[in-house]
Amino acid sequence: MDEPKGPGISGYSQAVQNASRSLQHCLERAQEVVPQQQHQETPVYLGATAGMRLLSLDNRHVAMEVLSAVENKLRSSPFNFQGARIITGQEEGAYGWITINYLLGSFKQSGWLNFLPKLTSIKETVGALDLGGASTQITFVPEQEQSESQENSLHFRLYGKSYNVYTHSFLCYGKDQALRMKLVRDLQNAETGRLQDPCFHTGYERNVSIRDLYASPCTANYKQSLAFPQLHVVGSGDYQACQTRIEELFNKTSCPYSKCSFNGIFLPPLQGHFGAFSAFYFVMNFLNLSAESSPAPLNSAISTMKNFCSRPWSEVKAAYPQVKEKYLSEYCFSGTYIISLLKTGYGFSLETWQQIQFLGKIGSSDAGWTLGYMLNLTNMIPAEQSLMRPLSHAGYVGLMVLSSLVLVGALLLGWCIFRKPRCLRKGIV
Numbered sequence: 001m002d003e004p005k006g007p008g009i010s011g012y013s014q015a016v017q018n019a020s021r022s023l024q025h026c027l028e029r030a031q032e033v034v035p036q037q038q039h040q041e042t043p044v045y046l047g048a049t050a051g052m053r054l055l056s057l058d059n060r061h062v063a064m065e066v067l068s069a070v071e072n073k074l075r076s077s078p079f080n081f082q083g084a085r086i087i088t089g090q091e092e093g094a095y096g097w098i099t100i101n102y103l104l105g106s107f108k109q110s111g112w113l114n115f116l117p118k119l120t121s122i123k124e125t126v127g128a129l130d131l132g133g134a135s136t137q138i139t140f141v142p143e144q145e146q147s148e149s150q151e152n153s154l155h156f157r158l159y160g161k162s163y164n165v166y167t168h169s170f171l172c173y174g175k176d177q178a179l180r181m182k183l184v185r186d187l188q189n190a191e192t193g194r195l196q197d198p199c200f201h202t203g204y205e206r207n208v209s210i211r212d213l214y215a216s217p218c219t220a221n222y223k224q225s226l227a228f229p230q231l232h233v234v235g236s237g238d239y240q241a242c243q244t245r246i247e248e249l250f251n252k253t254s255c256p257y258s259k260c261s262f263n264g265i266f267l268p269p270l271q272g273h274f275g276a277f278s279a280f281y282f283v284m285n286f287l288n289l290s291a292e293s294s295p296a297p298l299n300s301a302i303s304t305m306k307n308f309c310s311r312p313w314s315e316v317k318a319a320y321p322q323v324k325e326k327y328l329s330e331y332c333f334s335g336t337y338i339i340s341l342l343k344t345g346y347g348f349s350l351e352t353w354q355q356i357q358f359l360g361k362i363g364s365s366d367a368g369w370t371l372g373y374m375l376n377l378t379n380m381i382p383a384e385q386s387l388m389r390p391l392s393h394a395g396y397v398g399l400m401v402l403s404s405l406v407l408v409g410a411l412l413l414g415w416c417i418f419r420k421p422r423c424l425r426k427g428i429v
């Protein structure tokens with residue numbers, strides 16, 4: 001039976017071992033891809049996200065140990081290691097937004113072409129929705145420039161244009177921590193260690209260690225002494241009931257601003273198109289709800305989820321033998337969570353849902369915060385747009401041919417004037 005590892009001591013060392021293994025794998029891959037003579041001059045940065053933010057909240061000492069273990073490994077690699085740090089939720093949101101807009105070309109178009117608004121359709125930036133295991137981010141340029149909450153507002157100057165960006169990172173609302181929060185809430189009224197859970201398929205069973213469940217800062221507040229050391233989760237596969245339980249995670253009771261998402265957090269009216277990536281994409285892509293040309297409407301996403309959650313576990317397992325059991329068993333929860341977060345949490349409607357595009361890659365690059373982080377650290381995005389636009393290859397060739405013709409013409413003219421004055425005179429007379 002699959003048991004999700006929580007951040008108990010065993011969970012941490014397991015997590016460190018996993019991280020170390022993936023880092024090794026990453027380094028080996030990078031050494032294959034980057035030509036050997038460029039290894040030393042290739043900068044390497046490491047940014048850690050919400051999982052490490054949580055670990056740091058829970059035990060700063062362990063978090064620092066993990067970072068320094070990773071640093072040592074990277075320092076001994078052939079690359080030019082520049083440092084490892086835990087990035088803030090705001091940075092994670094901002095870098096995701098920078099990545100997708102950089103890859104979609106939204107910044108450049110809205111740079112110098114804005115001087116010619118009538119000649120070109122102005123392309124707006126696209127909002128970014130990022131779902132991880134431990135946190136989720138929403139970032140976009142709202143219609144109203146003045147923000148009601150300074151902690152949610154960022155200012156960027158990119159390619160000569162200013163952007164006032166709204167961002168918020170919800171720690172604990174990544175899909176793994178959200179599942180934990182739901183489980184501990186379900187446990188509050190439980191008398192036995194057996195929990196019937198509508199977010200898992202019928203026939204699915206999982207044992208969860210109570211100690212691990214409460215070990216996260218996201219669930220610590222719900223801690224209660226229970227007579228049983230393990231929670232025995234038994235699936236009942238019911239989308240509607242699952243959605244009802246999930247929606248309890250979003251506290252909509254009070255809002256100190258004109259508008260909020262949930263938990264009293266300011267959210268300006270949603271504006272424009274959104275790219276939803278990372279786990280938003282992994283889950284929606286598995287459920288066939290991410291079609292890039294026309295993403296499924298909200299109503300059909302809900303019917304797909306109803307149908308998927310109601311399928312018995314034995315049937316689902318047989319249908320997808322190649323999918324990791326941990327992911328497969330949680331797609332009913334994750335899909336339902338995504339719909340609830342976007343609809344109830346952020347307030348996407350039937351209409352605005354259509355503005356969301358679920359993105360895995362843009363071109364050949366992953367949609368995610370990492371590219372934006374690199375672009376920022378390596379100063380790849382200038383604040384000001386250079387006045388000269390770089391020439392395309394065709395433009396360059398054309399300009400060279402034209403200047404060669406002008407040069408040949410000038411030489412001929414000079415030769416006529418100074419060496420053969422009669423040819424000119426003949427022409428004139």
Ligand SMILES: O=c1[nH]cnc2c1ncn2[C@@H]1O[C@H](COP(=O)(O)OP(=O)(O)O)[C@@H](O)[C@H]1O
Pocket residue numbers: 049050051131132133134135174175176278279282283327
């Ligand atoms: O193929 C997949 N299907 C479903 N979930 C996936 C798949 N690949 C990765 N994930 C999950 O997506 C989430 C991505 O989290 P990530 O590591 O980017 O952010 P985090 O730092 O906030 O946890 C994790 O929960 C991971 O387990």
